[in-house]
Amino acid sequence: MTQAPVMKQKLVIVGNGMAPGRMLEKLVEQAPDRYAVTIFNAEPRVNYDRIMLSPVLSGEKTYEQIVIHGDGWYIEHGITLHKGTRVTAIDRAARTVSTDNGLTVPYDKLVIATGSVPFIIPVPGHNLPGVLTYRDLDDVDAMIVAAKSRGQAVVIGGGLLGLEAAAGLAEQGMKVTVVHLMPTLMERQLDPAAGYLLRKAIEDRGIRVLTGANTKAILGEDKVQAVELEDGTRLPADLVVMAIGIRPNGALAKDAGLTVNRGIVVDDQMVTSDPDILALGECVEHRGACYGLVAPLYEMAGVLAKTLMNEPVAYSGSVTATKLKVTGIDLFSAGDFAEAKDREEIVLRDAAQGVYKRLVIKENRIIGAVLYGDTEDGAWFFQKLREGADIADLRDTLIFGQSFAGGTQADPLAAVAALPDDAEICGCNGVCKGKIVTAIQQNKLTDVDGVRKTTKASASCGSCTGLVEKLLALTLGDGFKAVESVAMCGCTDLGHDDVRRLIVAKGLKTIPAVMQELEWKTSCGCHKCRPALNYYLIATWPGEYVDDSQSRFINERVHANIQKDGTYSVVPRMWGGVTTPNELRAIADVADKFNIRTVKVTGGQRIDLLGVKKEDLPAVWADLNAAGMVSGHAYGKALRTVKTCVGTEWCRFGTQDSTGLGIKIERFTWGSWTPAKLKMGVSGCPRNCAEATVKDIGIVCVESGYEIHIGGAAGLHVRQTDLLCKVATEAEVMEYCGALMQMYREQARYLDRIWKWMERIGLDHVRTQIVDDGERRRALFGRFVYSQRFAQSDPWAERTTPAFDREFKPMADLSMLEPA
Amino acid sequence: MDSTATGFEIGDWIKIGVVSDIPARGARVVKTAQGDVAVFRTADDRIYALFDRCPHKAGPLSQGIVQGQTVTCPLHNLVINLATGAAEGEDAGCANRVAVRVEDGRILMSLAAFARRAA
Numbered sequence: 001m002t003q004a005p006v007m008k009q010k011l012v013i014v015g016n017g018m019a020p021g022r023m024l025e026k027l028v029e030q031a032p033d034r035y036a037v038t039i040f041n042a043e044p045r046v047n048y049d050r051i052m053l054s055p056v057l058s059g060e061k062t063y064e065q066i067v068i069h070g071d072g073w074y075i076e077h078g079i080t081l082h083k084g085t086r087v088t089a090i091d092r093a094a095r096t097v098s099t100d101n102g103l104t105v106p107y108d109k110l111v112i113a114t115g116s117v118p119f120i121i122p123v124p125g126h127n128l129p130g131v132l133t134y135r136d137l138d139d140v141d142a143m144i145v146a147a148k149s150r151g152q153a154v155v156i157g158g159g160l161l162g163l164e165a166a167a168g169l170a171e172q173g174m175k176v177t178v179v180h181l182m183p184t185l186m187e188r189q190l191d192p193a194a195g196y197l198l199r200k201a202i203e204d205r206g207i208r209v210l211t212g213a214n215t216k217a218i219l220g221e222d223k224v225q226a227v228e229l230e231d232g233t234r235l236p237a238d239l240v241v242m243a244i245g246i247r248p249n250g251a252l253a254k255d256a257g258l259t260v261n262r263g264i265v266v267d268d269q270m271v272t273s274d275p276d277i278l279a280l281g282e283c284v285e286h287r288g289a290c291y292g293l294v295a296p297l298y299e300m301a302g303v304l305a306k307t308l309m310n311e312p313v314a315y316s317g318s319v320t321a322t323k324l325k326v327t328g329i330d331l332f333s334a335g336d337f338a339e340a341k342d343r344e345e346i347v348l349r350d351a352a353q354g355v356y357k358r359l360v361i362k363e364n365r366i367i368g369a370v371l372y373g374d375t376e377d378g379a380w381f382f383q384k385l386r387e388g389a390d391i392a393d394l395r396d397t398l399i400f401g402q403s404f405a406g407g408t409q410a411d412p413l414a415a416v417a418a419l420p421d422d423a424e425i426c427g428c429n430g431v432c433k434g435k436i437v438t439a440i441q442q443n444k445l446t447d448v449d450g451v452r453k454t455t456k457a458s459a460s461c462g463s464c465t466g467l468v469e470k471l472l473a474l475t476l477g478d479g480f481k482a483v484e485s486v487a488m489c490g491c492t493d494l495g496h497d498d499v500r501r502l503i504v505a506k507g508l509k510t511i512p513a514v515m516q517e518l519e520w521k522t523s524c525g526c527h528k529c530r531p532a533l534n535y536y537l538i539a540t541w542p543g544e545y546v547d548d549s550q551s552r553f554i555n556e557r558v559h560a561n562i563q564k565d566g567t568y569s570v571v572p573r574m575w576g577g578v579t580t581p582n583e584l585r586a587i588a589d590v591a592d593k594f595n596i597r598t599v600k601v602t603g604g605q606r607i608d609l610l611g612v613k614k615e616d617l618p619a620v621w622a623d624l625n626a627a628g629m630v631s632g633h634a635y636g637k638a639l640r641t642v643k644t645c646v647g648t649e650w651c652r653f654g655t656q657d658s659t660g661l662g663i664k665i666e667r668f669t670w671g672s673w674t675p676a677k678l679k680m681g682v683s684g685c686p687r688n689c690a691e692a693t694v695k696d697i698g699i700v701c702v703e704s705g706y707e708i709h710i711g712g713a714a715g716l717h718v719r720q721t722d723l724l725c726k727v728a729t730e731a732e733v734m735e736y737c738g739a740l741m742q743m744y745r746e747q748a749r750y751l752d753r754i755w756k757w758m759e760r761i762g763l764d765h766v767r768t769q770i771v772d773d774g775e776r777r778r779a780l781f782g783r784f785v786y787s788q789r790f791a792q793s794d795p796w797a798e799r800t801t802p803a804f805d806r807e808f809k810p811m812a813d814l815s816m817l818e819p820a
Numbered sequence: 821m822d823s824t825a826t827g828f829e830i831g832d833w834i835k836i837g838v839v840s841d842i843p844a845r846g847a848r849v850v851k852t853a854q855g856d857v858a859v860f861r862t863a864d865d866r867i868y869a870l871f872d873r874c875p876h877k878a879g880p881l882s883q884g885i886v887q888g889q890t891v892t893c894p895l896h897n898l899v900i901n902l903a904t905g906a907a908e909g910e911d912a913g914c915a916n917r918v919a920v921r922v923e924d925g926r927i928l929m930s931l932a933a934f935a936r937r938a939a
Contacts, residue, residue, distance in 0.1 A: 524845060524863045527885040527892035527899075550845040554883040554894040562894050566880040614883075811848035811859060812836040817934070 015113035016041035019281035026305035044084035057168030090256035116246035116282035125218030147172035151238030162243035189333040332378035335368035377401030426457035489528035496749035532750035542787035555635035571634035576662035577605025586627030604641030621796035630794040642666040647684030656701035658684035671792040711755035742784035858882030868902035875913025
């Protein structure tokens with residue numbers, strides 16, 4: 001008996017999205033003759049790359065550029081494609097599908113890939129013209145048309161899709177507001193820290209972000225006009241995009257009597273409750289999970305193709321990773337990153353670069369990753385996550401990523417040796433490995449300082465010092481002897497720069513945390529390290545860190561200067577050195593009332609009241625506060641004074657309003673804690689009566705603008721300032737001063753004055769960051785302004801706290817007791 | 821003067837406060853006829869008392885930074901051992917101790933030092 005030629009089986013596919021597209025690719029490649037394929041696509045199109053919709057919206061790509069399979073592909077592989085044809089019913093008994101244009105097509109195997117439908121919140125007005133979803137090319141076309149009006153758009157939903165839509169619409173010239181129900185953006189993919197960075201980046205694009213905002217109604221007569229929020233806010237809108245989320249589209253399957261929960265239920269072979277019907281993509285529910293990202297859909301496609309070829313296979317679910325497709329924002333998240341008891345985390349933050357990386361580790365395996373600002377290692381972390389790889393050996397350097405780990409090499413020297421010559425070693429100054437090695441060889445360098453001077457590598461934040469040392473060791477062999485970095489104090493072997501870096505890298509937010517994590521050798525530090533740590537934590541985590549007054553030197557704890565006899569001196573702030581008769585009267589009254597022996601004028605144009613008893617301090621402050629004066633911080637590692645001359649208001653040589661500018665600078669910068677004391681001066685002309693060129697930061701006014709000088713000193717060490725740059729306006733002076741102070745606050749070692757820090761990193765480097773790189777300057781300035789929000793409160797005014805009583809009142813008074 | 825009415829004996833102790841009156845890693849002052857006494861509380865809640873005068877230049881030790889079982893004088897950074905009163909390291913000198921003990925969180929100070937000095 002001869003076997004009849006095998007008829008090709010009839011395979012019908014409902015839906016022509018990316019998942020069935022990928023599945024067909026596998027099928028035609030591996031079993032081209034097995035099936036006669038018919039596809040129905042409700043959209044009048046071929047298969048296009050749906051995840052590239054955002055670049056189409058923003059105008060970076062066209063539809064033609066995102067087509068995956070053109071018409072030719074279907075013809076070439078003998079596939080029948082019905083575009084713009086919707087399947088309306090499945091007859092499982094007859095094994096046919098019928099369509100909205102009257103076709104009835106038989107199948108042997110049926111694949112359902114109906115995708116998902118956007119979730120619409122059923123608020124009043126949700127069906128007004130001008131309310132769109134963000135799902136397919138039709139939506140994008142409608143948005144591009146609407147954006148031509150350059151009007152206002154409201155995007156409801158601050159998730160992946162919503163933000164991509166918002167960025168695209170802003171790119172198209174619309175004024176966009178994002179309304180998000182949750183407190184932080186993309187809360188399902190990002191932790192709050194990354195959400196915060198993302199929000200800043202989104203807002204930098206001119207997009208307004210409202211979080212914790214609940215949409216109440218969409219208003220309008222015959223088209224949308226505004227969105228009304230629960231709190232009554234009305235946001236005018238010519239276009240509303242709902243991008244809340246998606247839900248699996250299981251309607252067709254449900255009508256056909258298949259098992260459908262949230263999505264169409266499939267087993268590990270992607271087969272539904274009917275053995276001849278399979279399903280994949282966003283419409284399915286597998287082991288209780290539904291997916292909306294492309295990677296798992298592609299995994300399903302591979303499995304389903306194998307099932308159709310009768311090969312044994314099993315899909316076991318996917319771990320998903322997300323990347324935001326907005327140009328200029330690098331963001332990656334994968335896995336599970338909620339905090340829990342049995343989990344540890346490794347965090348790396350680089351505030352200057354806007355980088356945040358967080359790995360969540362459970363039993364030596366990565367289970368979650370969030371990367372912001374630098375996502376290069378996302379794939380590598382994700383691979384380790386999916387493999388469940390044991391990372392114990394890599395742990396110390398894991399966060400620095402694959403290039404640092406150098407594959408599987410555990411020997412750190414070998415890892416550095418394996419780096420290519422163009423691998424960047426110093427991120428601050430953009431110095432690569434090849435340049436450093438060449439410099440070491442040509443200039444016969446023997447130590448890190450030499451490398452710093454010659455190449456600038458490791459000269460800024462210092463976080464690459466370890467790498468530079470390894471390069472020295474590799475290049476010089478035994479000729480290199482690492483100089484131990486000078487330890488902060490006897491409590492640790494780490495130097496100030498290492499400690500600062502690790503506070504940031506490990507996200508340490510309290511002194512006990514620093515001491516624990518950095519393995520302090522003493523139980524609670526000493527008078528050298530504790531004030532330094534307290535400062536580093538304040539400077540690193542403004543608004544978050546709670547000041548530890550017990551780690552402050554007495555002067556900063558009682559806001560006065562201790563004198564040799566244990567009494568204190570008090571200096572009220574005198575903005576720009578300008579006072580009034582009323583202030584002078586109040587000072588005179590205080591001096592009389594509290595028997596203050598010495599009243600003296602200081603070098604910084606203030607009045608010093610010397611010889612105040614500690615218990616009198618609060619009453620002295622109260623009287624000075626009542627006359628409108630606040631603490632002068634004459635006691636602190638902080639902004640001290642801005643000394644001025646009288647400038648154009650009085651002086652016949654004055655070129656600018658130096659007094660007014662000095663007052664403005666002092667009002668802007670007061671209250672800021674700095675690594676060491678910081679004094680400023682503003683002189684109205686180059687005669688320099690305010691002695692600005694021996695101040696930490698000095699401004700010298702000239703006819704055409706303002707010279708900004710830095711790095712002066714006139715104490716134990718006398719040093720004239722260096723000229724940083726010249727600017728034209730007062731506003732620029734403020735921006736440069738704020739940025740300069742912030743850079744110093746972020747980088748210097750505790751107790752180093754500006755000149756010392758500057759000589760270490762080089763004036764050129766300061767100039768590059770502050771003068772040449774406007775973006776960096778504005779970012780530094782922004783962080784300074786943010787930190788000032790928490791710093792500018794008058795310590796004298798905080799006289800009523802319980803801690804305050806403990807500081808100033810004796811615990812007991814036994815002086816009346818008389819001995820026998 | 822009736823010594824039994826106002827005077828006190830070497831064995832006398834007087835309550836000066838409770839442990840929580842003093843900030844951890846900090847100090848409070850008790851005023852006495854012989855000058856201020858600094859009462860210290862360490863991070864592990866041990867209580868010590870010294871006359872509030874550094875052996876170097878009489879700096880107020882109560883105003884210094886407390887670490888471990890030592891305090892650093894605010895004037896010139898001498899580090900004084902709280903248990904012995906002696907300067908640590910290269911420095912010389914010893915601050916006068918006052919006996920204190922803690923009962924149920926209450927701090928009791930011995931009056932012996934005052935009695936002896938007055939005698």
